Amino acid sequence: MQLELTAEQDLVIATVRRFVREEIAPLEFDLDPDADELAAADKERLITKTKAMGLYGLDIPPAFGGPDIDLVTRTLLAVEMAQHRAGLYAPCYGTFGGAGLAQLFEATEEQKEKYLYPTLRGEKRGFFGLSEPSGGSDPARAIQTRAVRDGDDWIINGGKLWISGADKAQYGLVFARTANDKGRNGVTCFIVDTDTPGFAVRRIVHTLRSAHYATELSFDDMRVPASNILGELNKGFAIANDRLTKQRIPYAAGCIGVAIKAQEMALEYVPQRETFGAPLSSRQSIQWMLVDNEIDIKQSLWITLEAAAKADSGENFRKQAAMAKLVATEAGGRVVDRCMQMFGGLGVAKDLPFERWFREMRIRRIGEGPSEVQRHVIARELLGSSLR
Amino acid sequence: MSIRMHKPWLGIAEAKGLLRGNLGVYQLADEHQQVLYIGFAGGKSLFGLKGEVGHALQRLPQACLVRWEVTSAYLTRYKELLMLHRHDFGELPDNNEPLPLGVLRPAG
Numbered sequence: 001m002q003l004e005l006t007a008e009q010d011l012v013i014a015t016v017r018r019f020v021r022e023e024i025a026p027l028e029f030d031l032d033p034d035a036d037e038l039a040a041a042d043k044e045r046l047i048t049k050t051k052a053m054g055l056y057g058l059d060i061p062p063a064f065g066g067p068d069i070d071l072v073t074r075t076l077l078a079v080e081m082a083q084h085r086a087g088l089y090a091p092c093y094g095t096f097g098g099a100g101l102a103q104l105f106e107a108t109e110e111q112k113e114k115y116l117y118p119t120l121r122g123e124k125r126g127f128f129g130l131s132e133p134s135g136g137s138d139p140a141r142a143i144q145t146r147a148v149r150d151g152d153d154w155i156i157n158g159g160k161l162w163i164s165g166a167d168k169a170q171y172g173l174v175f176a177r178t179a180n181d182k183g184r185n186g187v188t189c190f191i192v193d194t195d196t197p198g199f200a201v202r203r204i205v206h207t208l209r210s211a212h213y214a215t216e217l218s219f220d221d222m223r224v225p226a227s228n229i230l231g232e233l234n235k236g237f238a239i240a241n242d243r244l245t246k247q248r249i250p251y252a253a254g255c256i257g258v259a260i261k262a263q264e265m266a267l268e269y270v271p272q273r274e275t276f277g278a279p280l281s282s283r284q285s286i287q288w289m290l291v292d293n294e295i296d297i298k299q300s301l302w303i304t305l306e307a308a309a310k311a312d313s314g315e316n317f318r319k320q321a322a323m324a325k326l327v328a329t330e331a332g333g334r335v336v337d338r339c340m341q342m343f344g345g346l347g348v349a350k351d352l353p354f355e356r357w358f359r360e361m362r363i364r365r366i367g368e369g370p371s372e373v374q375r376h377v378i379a380r381e382l383l384g385s386s387l388r
Numbered sequence: 389m390s391i392r393m394h395k396p397w398l399g400i401a402e403a404k405g406l407l408r409g410n411l412g413v414y415q416l417a418d419e420h421q422q423v424l425y426i427g428f429a430g431g432k433s434l435f436g437l438k439g440e441v442g443h444a445l446q447r448l449p450q451a452c453l454v455r456w457e458v459t460s461a462y463l464t465r466y467k468e469l470l471m472l473h474r475h476d477f478g479e480l481p482d483n484n485e486p487l488p489l490g491v492l493r494p495a496g
Contacts, residue, residue, distance in 0.1 A: 033431035034463050040488075167471070167490025200493035203391045204468045206461040213464040218495070350431035 036090040036211035046095040057097040071308040082257025085353040089212040127172035129160040140184035147176035160217040189236035198222035208359040248325035255332030262339040289338040296331035319381035326374035329364040397453040409436035414456035425483040428466040
């Protein structure tokens, strides 16, 4: 793995860092401490800037008009973009755009016309409907939503839980069981329009986060045309699994970004804050917290960049992605916790971002597959077929 | 599970004695229990629900009933209450500014 950044990487990272510090962070002084959205005018203005920087739609493949950027650079940018109060779940408040649902890049041309291209133009939004009340970490076995063939259509019944953005989406990817196989071979991915009769967003699921909520969905005799199957019948699990693996790298990067920002704030604070006649920075207990933070950050960063480099090389990166997700989410939580301790009462007040990061970082150890599942994935990769 | 606010409506005088500086959401209504405004007390609210309801009452002197929930998930609950109101009545309360919201279809 190349350890030195290229001049181009340095430049683009510095550009994004400046954008976060000069454009994003100042807006947060006036926002609610839990906000995850900018005023429409501010967002529009900043999107104009990211487009001018050539960095809008970072995750869109070049073939579809996005910038040609490797995953290592993308990971380093994700680390930068998370370095503000809302950065963990709303990095730069979406002003760098999104790729929508990457799975649609493999869709049929007809499906792309109807769903992908309008999404890339910002006209439509989609959601990813995989997890159910029966579980999300083992989707192959947990999916109980069923689809039954009826002529040229499929009738879907069931429900989903922990689904982000479904209440504002025009369509979504819904994974349903289409065969009696209880495992990964009986799951199909359907593209579902949210105005289909039988589709309903039942409620918001309130969590430790006070913004960027998840929802619960129900499907009641929802009729979907067979032409809306994404990929192949009974092969939907591969689509889900691919997404779960890829998602772990930016998920880890966000945690690292927040940890870096928290550590930066602590390093600025402890030489100024005096207790018993001496600055906090002179206390060994504080120094050790800073040292442990630095080690946590560096370990997470290198493991995550290794995963990104592996993915860039086209090799299997499942183990590295799971390690990155595991290490970065757990280390990020420890770093924020130590920083709160150094800031004392201020650390737990909403005046500073630590309490928000603390709540949101706790979710990161569960979202996108909990730490235990990541360990399971790593063990499976290490032990191969000998693991039952 | 019901997601509507089921706290009892209280008269303003009684409510003023009970409101505290918590984070949370609230509704103001007229004498027919028609919701006039849905608001929240967030991390920047001075004196939390007590302060926010007080300010809202100055803007809406016609409000004579209030109810509230104390919650740290005030933003998501606020949006949920607005979406529920729009689902039930087809529009937001008269005194709420337009806001980009999703669509809920609650069971029951």
